[in-house]
Amino acid sequence: MSEATQVVMSLIEAFNANDLDAITDHFTDTSVYHNIPMEAVTGAAAIREALNGFLGMSTAIDWVLVHIAEGEDGAVLTERVDRFEINGKWLELPVMGTFEVSGGKIQAWRDYFDLNQFQSQLA
């Protein structure tokens, strides 16, 4: 497994442990996180803040990796089912995400999903 893929697997483990410190440690001050239907967020501190409210609501997290593939250009592409336990109920979100890794850190992360599919489960 290449270093880039290892970094992405490590990020997924940190989510599954619902460990915000460990998650934040995968980013730098110039990292960009774009949850595609929303505005992009830049920098580890802002990424932490963007994730904080949502992870705080979750009593458990279980991201199921369907496929992972690393391109010849080094980008790591994932297909996942992101599961979150909120108020005693599991939400399931089918999602794909691209990760661009450099120097052992995630420099860019873009996740693609249908926002309404997610919000309708939250309601």
Next chain:
Amino acid sequence: MSEATQVVMSLIEAFNANDLDAITDHFTDTSVYHNIPMEAVTGAAAIREALNGFLGMSTAIDWVLVHIAEGEDGAVLTERVDRFEINGKWLELPVMGTFEVSGGKIQAWRDYFDLNQFQSQLA
């Protein structure tokens, strides 16, 4: 380039030529196309029908490949900007898609995007 990746590149070329016959030729009677926010469609004939109305509206198609990667399990993952010229205006949809290829044909195709992001441009 592996055969699976070649098949996916060939499908993208067929879309960019807006050639419905060539597109349909990439699927079999058991292929499943799931445009994630919508219902899944099974079989080349049904996939053709699902695509037909939309491609017919498009006077030009330009899918820009951002990243492509093939996993060790043979799945081909793509990040794209799918552009469609409709009524003299270009719509742009950021999307990711997974392709499972077998015997030179696409057996499964799942595309992930925000449906509202697309529909708001169509309006």
